Amino acid sequence: MGAVYEKRFAWGVLFRLFHWAFALAIVFLVTTGFYIHFPWSNSVIEGSRSFPVAEMRYIHFVAGFVFIAAVLTRLYLWFFGNRQEKIWDCAPITPSNIKDFFSTLAYYLYLKSENEPRLGHHTLAGAVYIVTIGLAFFQIVSGLWMLYPESVFWQKWGVAIFATQAQARLIHYLLTWYFIIFTCIHLYILIWNDIMEPEGLISSIFTGRKFFHKGALK
Ligand code: HEM
Numbered sequence: 484m485g486a487v488y489e490k491r492f493a494w495g496v497l498f499r500l501f502h503w504a505f506a507l508a509i510v511f512l513v514t515t516g517f518y519i520h521f522p523w524s525n526s527v528i529e530g531s532r533s534f535p536v537a538e539m540r541y542i543h544f545v546a547g548f549v550f551i552a553a554v555l556t557r558l559y560l561w562f563f564g565n566r567q568e569k570i571w572d573c574a575p576i577t578p579s580n581i582k583d584f585f586s587t588l589a590y591y592l593y594l595k596s597e598n599e600p601r602l603g604h605h606t607l608a609g610a611v612y613i614v615t616i617g618l619a620f621f622q623i624v625s626g627l628w629m630l631y632p633e634s635v636f637w638q639k640w641g642v643a644i645f646a647t648q649a650q651a652r653l654i655h656y657l658l659t660w661y662f663i664i665f666t667c668i669h670l671y672i673l674i675w676n677d678i679m680e681p682e683g684l685i686s687s688i689f690t691g692r693k694f695f696h697k698g699a700l701k
């Protein structure tokens with residue numbers, strides 16, 4: 484007889500919309516951002532036959548505002564989302580979450596052969612996601628300061644955090660690499676999990692539902 488599974492609801496529709504807005508925005512931001520950093524096409528045509536740099540910047544800013552909306556949505560869900568979506572469900576702040584953090588780490592390092600399933604994020608993933616949203620904040624402030632250099636509001640924030648525009652731009656560029664590395668590790672772990680566990684983790688970000696061996700979820 485085959486194994487018996489139960490299907491459980493984990494992620495609401497707003498959470499899933501946030502995820503895909505965030506992920507897609509980042510794909511556009513990284514690509515156009517690298518073009519702004521180093522316009523690799525022949526920029527001699529700029530302003531004569533076409534405006535590649537201006538167009539890339541425009542796409543960057545549109546994606547930038549999608550990114551900002553996604554981050555604000557996630558902040559809202561941290562406090563007003565369902566149980567799994569709330570920040571304290573996945574932050575390593577309670578004894579059981581701290582235990583899950585180290586247990587998941589040991590599992591990923593092949594030091595343990597099994598890990599207790601969770602309906603929401605494992606705490607290790609949750610902690611990384613919280614750091615990611617935290618770094619998104621710096622990306623947003625540096626981006627808005629570069630976009631509106633004359634705004635007194637963004638000047639105040641920009642100077643307080645980055646001191647100079649040149650430093651804001653450098654940090655904006657360096658953080659781009661964080662998002663690229665995050666994406667690579669994210670995809671690796673998702674596929675690894677999909678192979679090792681019965682959850683159907685990848686489809687859960689489309690359907691909001693995960694699978695568990697009957698009775699395995701505490
Ligand atoms: C085909 C591509 C992708 C798939 C299938 C996918 C799938 C998933 C899944 C299943 C989760 C929940 C995992 C868990 O429970 O721990 C998740 C979370 C997350 N993903 Fe992705 N992802 C993709 C691409 C991306 C990209 C490109 C980014 C942005 C760099 C991204 C950012 C995030 C973030 C920030 C979270 C955590 C959400 C939160 O709770 O705040 N994902 N993703």
Ligand code: HEM
Pocket residue numbers: 509512513515516517519520521540543544546547548550551622623625626627629630652653655656658659662
């Ligand atoms: C994950 C999110 C983001 C990534 C990966 C990203 C990436 C980049 C990169 C690589 C550059 C080029 C920096 C350089 O010249 O060295 C850049 C420039 C810039 N970004 Fe972003 N960015 C992001 C979010 C944002 C946001 C939210 C905004 C604000 C709406 C923004 C506004 C800008 C501006 C104004 C510039 C300078 C454009 C110029 O010099 O012509 N970025 N970005």
